[in-house]
Amino acid sequence: MKRDEIIVGIVIFIFGGITAAVSLRMPIGTFRMPGTGMFPLLLGILLMILSGILVLRLFFQGRQIRVKSEPSGESLGSPVQLILFLGTMVFITLFFNQLGYPLSSFLLMVALLRILGVKRWTLNLPLSFVTAVVSYFVFVQWLQIPLPKGWIGL
Amino acid sequence: MFESLQHLANGFGIAGTIHNLFYCLIGCIVGTLIGVLPGIGPIAGIALLIPATFSLNATSAIIMLAGIYYGAMYGGSTTSILLNVPGETASVITCIDGYQMAQKGRAGPALAIVSIGSFIAGTIGIFGLVFLAPPLAEAALAFGPPEYFSLMVFGFIVLSNVTGKSLIKSLMMAIVGLIIGTIGLDPVTGNERFTFGSISLLSGIEFVAVAIGLFGIGEVLTNVNQPSELLDQGVIMPRLRELYPSLQDLKKSIGAILRGTGLGFGVGLVPGPAPVIATYSSYMIERKISKHPEEFGKGAIEGVAGPESANNSACQSAFIPLFVLGIPFGPVTAIILGALLIHGVNPGPMMIGQHPELFWGVIASMYIGNFILLILNLPLVPLFANILRIPKRILLPLVILFCITGQYTVNNSVFDIWMMLIFGVMGFLMRKWAYEGAPLLLALVLGPKLEVAFRQSLMISHGNFGIFVDRPVSMAFLLATVIFLLLPVFKIIVKSLKKGGT
Amino acid sequence: MLRKVIVGLLVSLVFLIGVPLQAAEFPTKEVQVIIPWAPGGATDLIFRALAATTGKYLGKAVVIINRPGAGGAVGYTEGMRAAPDGYTLTSAVTPLTILPHQVTTAFTYKNFDAVINVVSDPSMFLVRSDSQWKTLKEFVDYAKKNPGMITVGNSGAGGGVHLVALAFEKAAGVKFNHIPFSGGGPSVTALLGGHIHAVSVSPPEGIEHVKSGRLKIMALFAEKRFELFPDVPTVREQGINFVMGMWRGLIAPKGTPPDVIKKLHDAFKQGMDDPVFRKNARDMSVNLHYLGPEAFEKLMAHDHEFFGQLVKEIKK
Numbered sequence: 001m002k003r004d005e006i007i008v009g010i011v012i013f014i015f016g017g018i019t020a021a022v023s024l025r026m027p028i029g030t031f032r033m034p035g036t037g038m039f040p041l042l043l044g045i046l047l048m049i050l051s052g053i054l055v056l057r058l059f060f061q062g063r064q065i066r067v068k069s070e071p072s073g074e075s076l077g078s079p080v081q082l083i084l085f086l087g088t089m090v091f092i093t094l095f096f097n098q099l100g101y102p103l104s105s106f107l108l109m110v111a112l113l114r115i116l117g118v119k120r121w122t123l124n125l126p127l128s129f130v131t132a133v134v135s136y137f138v139f140v141q142w143l144q145i146p147l148p149k150g151w152i153g154l
Numbered sequence: 155m156f157e158s159l160q161h162l163a164n165g166f167g168i169a170g171t172i173h174n175l176f177y178c179l180i181g182c183i184v185g186t187l188i189g190v191l192p193g194i195g196p197i198a199g200i201a202l203l204i205p206a207t208f209s210l211n212a213t214s215a216i217i218m219l220a221g222i223y224y225g226a227m228y229g230g231s232t233t234s235i236l237l238n239v240p241g242e243t244a245s246v247i248t249c250i251d252g253y254q255m256a257q258k259g260r261a262g263p264a265l266a267i268v269s270i271g272s273f274i275a276g277t278i279g280i281f282g283l284v285f286l287a288p289p290l291a292e293a294a295l296a297f298g299p300p301e302y303f304s305l306m307v308f309g310f311i312v313l314s315n316v317t318g319k320s321l322i323k324s325l326m327m328a329i330v331g332l333i334i335g336t337i338g339l340d341p342v343t344g345n346e347r348f349t350f351g352s353i354s355l356l357s358g359i360e361f362v363a364v365a366i367g368l369f370g371i372g373e374v375l376t377n378v379n380q381p382s383e384l385l386d387q388g389v390i391m392p393r394l395r396e397l398y399p400s401l402q403d404l405k406k407s408i409g410a411i412l413r414g415t416g417l418g419f420g421v422g423l424v425p426g427p428a429p430v431i432a433t434y435s436s437y438m439i440e441r442k443i444s445k446h447p448e449e450f451g452k453g454a455i456e457g458v459a460g461p462e463s464a465n466n467s468a469c470q471s472a473f474i475p476l477f478v479l480g481i482p483f484g485p486v487t488a489i490i491l492g493a494l495l496i497h498g499v500n501p502g503p504m505m506i507g508q509h510p511e512l513f514w515g516v517i518a519s520m521y522i523g524n525f526i527l528l529i530l531n532l533p534l535v536p537l538f539a540n541i542l543r544i545p546k547r548i549l550l551p552l553v554i555l556f557c558i559t560g561q562y563t564v565n566n567s568v569f570d571i572w573m574m575l576i577f578g579v580m581g582f583l584m585r586k587w588a589y590e591g592a593p594l595l596l597a598l599v600l601g602p603k604l605e606v607a608f609r610q611s612l613m614i615s616h617g618n619f620g621i622f623v624d625r626p627v628s629m630a631f632l633l634a635t636v637i638f639l640l641l642p643v644f645k646i647i648v649k650s651l652k653k654g655g656t
Numbered sequence: 657m658l659r660k661v662i663v664g665l666l667v668s669l670v671f672l673i674g675v676p677l678q679a680a681e682f683p684t685k686e687v688q689v690i691i692p693w694a695p696g697g698a699t700d701l702i703f704r705a706l707a708a709t710t711g712k713y714l715g716k717a718v719v720i721i722n723r724p725g726a727g728g729a730v731g732y733t734e735g736m737r738a739a740p741d742g743y744t745l746t747s748a749v750t751p752l753t754i755l756p757h758q759v760t761t762a763f764t765y766k767n768f769d770a771v772i773n774v775v776s777d778p779s780m781f782l783v784r785s786d787s788q789w790k791t792l793k794e795f796v797d798y799a800k801k802n803p804g805m806i807t808v809g810n811s812g813a814g815g816g817v818h819l820v821a822l823a824f825e826k827a828a829g830v831k832f833n834h835i836p837f838s839g840g841g842p843s844v845t846a847l848l849g850g851h852i853h854a855v856s857v858s859p860p861e862g863i864e865h866v867k868s869g870r871l872k873i874m875a876l877f878a879e880k881r882f883e884l885f886p887d888v889p890t891v892r893e894q895g896i897n898f899v900m901g902m903w904r905g906l907i908a909p910k911g912t913p914p915d916v917i918k919k920l921h922d923a924f925k926q927g928m929d930d931p932v933f934r935k936n937a938r939d940m941s942v943n944l945h946y947l948g949p950e951a952f953e954k955l956m957a958h959d960h961e962f963f964g965q966l967v968k969e970i971k972k
Contacts, residue, residue, distance in 0.1 A: 004587075005587060008587050012326060012330070015330070016329075019333050019348075022348065026347065030617075033612070033613075033617060034608075034609055034612070036340040036342075036347060037347075039336060039605045040333060040336045040347060040348070043329055043332050043333050043336070044333070046329055047326060047329045047330065047333070050322060050325055050326045050329065051326055053322060054322050054323070054326065057322075078382075079379070081378060081379070081382075082375065082378050082379045085375070085378045086375070086575075086579070089554065089558075089575055090575065092558070093558070093568060093571045093572060093575060096562075096568050096571065097568060101559075105555055105559070108551070108554065108555055108558070109551050109552075109555060112550070112551035112554060113547070113548065113551050116378065116385055116546075116547035116548075116550060116551065117382055117385060117547055118547055118548065127548070131552065131555065135555065135559060139559055139563070147559070147562060147563075295845065295848050295849035295850075296849055297849065298846055298849050298850075298851025298852075299835075299846070299851060300851075338730070342813060342836055479845075479848070480864050480865075481841055481844070481845050481848075482841065485722070488700070488722075488841075491701075491704075492700075492701075492704035492705075492707075492708075492720065500864060500936075500939050501864075502864030502865065502867070502868065503864060503865060503868040503870065504864070504867065504868050606838070610835055610836070610837070613807075613833065613834075613835050613836075614807050614833070614835055614851065614852065616804070616833070
């Protein structure tokens with residue numbers, strides 16, 4: 001656990017470093033007339049300092065003292081479920097404009113429900129269908145929000 | 155004083171006609187609905203309904219639009235409490251304790267206290283509007299770039315550790331928020347920053363995408379990562395008598411509500427991100443003065459009551475600069491200003507004199523509207539609370555669909571959905587390693603304004619840093635910041651002195 | 657088995673309905689107008705008023721979207737990238753022909769099709785009524801003696817009123833300290849609060865405050881005096897030959913179908929002629945100035961050249 005926390009700290013340290021490095025390529029200006037890059041440069045350096053302190057503190061801290069805020073999420077489910085869940089969201093977003101809103105919402109519901117273990121299609125499909133129809137009527141018909149129409153043209 | 159009361163009485167006469175009551179009611183209902191849907195905030199809601207006001211007279215139109223505004227503020231916290239999805243800046247803080255209350259089966263009291271707190275705040279706020287509007291508007295003008303900068307610094311230092319967990323991690327997240335806030339075009343020189351050639355990034359990263367991602371999507375992903383058995387459960391069932399707050403809840407909350415009201419009203423006058431500062435500082439104060447600070451973050455009712463009251467009264471006082479000076483300090487009041495223009499009313503220093511029926515009628519309608527919202531919202535509490543009976547494996551996909559739709563409607567942009575997903579994954583990882591989302595969001599809102607105010611100040615003073623301490627209001631904020639930073643040191647000194655004495 | 661059938665059905669469904677339907681008569685949804693500045697500024701106020709009356713004639717609502725940042729570059733970049741279907745217009749204001757000379761932008765006026773010009777306004781400097789300078793002469797003399805000491809707010813670095821202030825510097829032979837804000841609303845607020853000495857604006861910004869007597873017009877860069885304030889002389893009357901103003905119109909992304917442009921132009925023209933908008937415009941003391949697509953295109957082309965020269969001279 002502790003080693004992972006140190007790795008997270010180092011990742012944030014690197015992020016700060018990249019920020020500072022990219023800022024250096026912008027005009028920095030002077031303290032009296034700060035330029036575009038001044039503010040992000042300072043931020044990047046500050047983030048490196050803070051994450052540096054965190055990492056060092058974790059490193060020198062004995063195993064007996066734990067960080068005040070305890071990382072959560074002890075009981076984990078299968079990562080496959082999480083990856084499939086995320087993948088579905090990415091897929092729908094990729095083709096959101098092409099699929100159009102009603103079809104996207106239907107497919108999203110079908111897939112996510114299946115992934116989370118709603119195995120009975122007689123429950124899954126009607127539920128997804130009703131959700132898609134209701135949200136279509138609320139957002140597109142009633143609130144007149146220009147959601148993508150896609151292939152179906154609805 | 156007496157004159158104001160008389161005007162107010164006339165206002166009630168105007169707002170109390172069946173015609174205007176009807177539009178007030180419509181505004182409140184639409185506002186509540188719009189508030190409940192994430193993404194569609196009061197701005198989009200009012201913009202959508204402006205064409206519907208064409209045929210109305212100016213007073214009825216503004217009564218209805220104002221109703222949408224504060225109605226959305228009432229409804230905005232519903233998804234924060236039930237689903238951990240903040241629909242707007244103002245309801246980020248409510249996620250922290252509101253969602254925890256809901257997880258413990260206390261969604262009912264949380265939702266109800268929002269309505270009660272908002273009602274009390276709205277009522278007191280209206281009296282503030284009536285009696286203090288002109289002098290307060292003048293006071294707001296005293297805020298120039300240096301004062302603004304000092305206020306932001308104060309807000310930033312004091313509020314970044316709002317939840318009171320690991321200070322160093324909160325500061326790190328705040329800085330990450332500031333860095334994210336610099337993405338886009340530099341507002342002073344127009345140079346590109348961290349856009350990497352992407353046009354979508356030119357206008358910066360949408361706040362709602364970060365908020366819904368970090369809180370809503372992050373929470374869903376954390377749930378998905380749990381063992382499958384947990385997914386069959388709904389949240390602990392609320393028992394019927396626990397749907398509304400107990401006497402003890404009300405006792406705990408009343409102080410928080412009153413403090414939040416005062417705080418929100420004052421902060422609401424300052425241009426810019428008033429709702430954020432108001433809600434964060436109310437939460438901070440309640441946690442600091444609480445006798446049981448350890449309950450905060452685990453479902454303390456004060457942590458919902460205070461910020462929500464602060465939010466509602468800040469939204470009332472936001473009307474002061476609009477009506478008295480004709481200057482909108484926020485996007486919502488800007489849209490209402492547009493609506494005033496459409497109806498041939500020129501907001502400005504002479505508006506109250508030229509259109510008294512409009513000013514006093516709208517003020518009186520706000521009071522009536524608050525009352526309508528209270529009666530409208532309390533019966534809805536059981537309905538909303540029951541949403542949590544849905545088993546998680548069905549609820550979670552619904553939440554995702556809800557978030558994607560809401561996010562798209564903000565700018566009609568798929569790019570924003572991508573941002574929301576990215577920040578969702580980040581929120582999931584942050585949860586895992588106990589990094590807080592609240593400081594990041596605070597910094598994201600304050601950061602760009604902080605930087606601009608800093609650079610404007612130095613341009614005005616020709617690079618002289620003295621400008622920040624020469625001006626009394628600015629000085630006061632900086633002094634308060636220093637005192638706050640030194641407070642722990644003083645406490646240690648006092649403690650050791652006491653120990654030495656005995 | 658059932659699963660296969662359903663998947664098959666879905667797939668065939670997708671392909672069957674895959675043919676896009678013919679576009680219905682324009683407009684089928686609301687038309688958005690991008691304002692590249694914060695709410696409350698001149699452009700924002702004028703187009704909000706115009707959007708209100710035009711909606712009636714267009715048949716669909718006209719919605720204002722504010723995309724402030726970088727003196728307008730954010731809004732114009734987004735407007736340029738929008739689909740050329742007539743549903744996303746951008747408000748074209750003088751800076752559109754200035755910005756490309758100052759910073760590397762992805763756009764010039766050539767990336768857009770002109771729709772209509774609505775307003776041409778003179779620019780002006782406002783100061784507080786209790787300002788230490790009573791006349792233009794005092795103001796300019798002080799500026800001459802104390803170069804860079806008078807702070808003049810503008811609505812964004814490189815924006816229209818910023819350039820006006822720079823050009824006036826040159827004409828009057830003085831030097832100001834220019835402070836950028838994120839629009840005309842915030843800069844006027846800063847002047848009201850006394851945080852800056854003067855502000856470069858164009859009507860209707862600040863007009864309500866001039867009417868109420870809190871602010872006054874220090875320098876009016878117009879050909880002729882305001883109808884509303886006949887006592888305020890122009891700077892030309894006072895010996896500085898300097899006239900400059902702002903135009904504000906509407907543009908669509910390049911490649912928008914001509915019949916759509918015509919429909920939009922006609923609706924906005926009717927909206928301009930609507931008595932409600934006329935009255936609003938008069939109250940805001942903005943100067944209505946109608947130009948059709950061709951004439952507006954010419955105006956933009958002319959100013960693009962003109963400001964190109966000016967920016968080159970100033971940068972020297």
